[in-house]
Amino acid sequence: xxxxxxxxxxxxxxxxxxxILRCVPISNHLYFYWYRQILGQKVExxxxxxxxxxxxxxxxxDDQFSVERPDGSNFTLKIRSTKLEDSAMYFCASNRDRAYExxxxxxxxxxxx
Amino acid sequence: xxxxxxxxxxxxxxxxxxLELGCNYSYxxxxxxxxxxxxxxxxxxxxxxxxxxxxxxxxxxxFEAEFIKSKFSFNLRKPSVQWSDTAEYxxxxxxxxxxxxLIWGAGTKLIIKP
Numbered sequence: 422x423x424x425x426x427x428x429x430x431x432x433x434x435x436x437x438x439x440x441i442l443r444c445v446p447i448s449n450h451l452y453f454y455w456y457r458q459i460l461g462q463k464v465e466x467x468x469x470x471x472x473x474x475x476x477x478x479x480x481x482x483d484d485q486f487s488v489e490r491p492d493g494s495n496f497t498l499k500i501r502s503t504k505l506e507d508s509a510m511y512f513c514a515s516n517r518d519r520a521y522e523x524x525x526x527x528x529x530x531x532x533x534x
Numbered sequence: 535x536x537x538x539x540x541x542x543x544x545x546x547x548x549x550x551x552x553l554e555l556g557c558n559y560s561y562x563x564x565x566x567x568x569x570x571x572x573x574x575x576x577x578x579x580x581x582x583x584x585x586x587x588x589x590x591x592x593x594x595x596x597f598e599a600e601f602i603k604s605k606f607s608f609n610l611r612k613p614s615v616q617w618s619d620t621a622e623y624x625x626x627x628x629x630x631x632x633x634x635x636l637i638w639g640a641g642t643k644l645i646i647k648p
Binding site (some may be wrong): 425451454462463464465466469476477512518520521522523524525526527528 | 566568570576577578579580584585621624626628630633635636637638639641642
């Protein structure tokens with residue numbers, strides 16, 4: 422069964438550094454998403470992406486964040502200058518139709534020191 | 535703004551006990567409803583979903599949920615839990631009016647004692 426994959430599984434970075442989190446959505450899916458979950462808190466929507474552009478973004482998704490689909494398979498989340506409060510689990514998800522269930526990757530645990 | 539409430543943050547049960555996890559949402563229009571599960575060390579997986587039709591939906595691993603529109607609820611149930619059901623359970627909602635942005639509950643950590 423096809424799965425969403427994410428790399429790396431754990432990323433440790435220093436405050437102020439740039440990080441790129443990578444995702445490979447399911448191949449015939451058209452909508453892509455990033456979520457984050459700070460330890461002990463709710464899953465929070467960051468951004469959705471369709472047809473090579475952002476379709477929705479939350480207030481969390483400020484100028485420090487960007488997303489890109491650099492080729493036909495990868496979907497990346499870049500944080501330009503990480504802050505301590507960016508430490509969280511970041512989940513990528515995808516679906517064929519935005520109304521339907523989303524399929525999630527295993528997550529990347531980002532630790533900012 | 536839409537919101538989702540899961541009232542039980544931690545639930546501890548013994549094996550074979552019956553389970554009901556509450557989920558309420560705050561939107562009056564047409565919604566799609568989901569329960570996701572996250573087993574320890576694993577990613578979020580869909581347990582079941584409701585889009586339309588029979589309000590009692592059956593999911594994987596013996597779980598079911600009932601959509602009660604008048605109560606804005608979508609409670610998750612299982613008649614007899616197993617130790618392997620230990621996980622965190624998330625209720626989520628989307629709707630056309632919110633451009634299908636998935637709104638999440640806070641999650642319920644379920645621990646099953648063997």
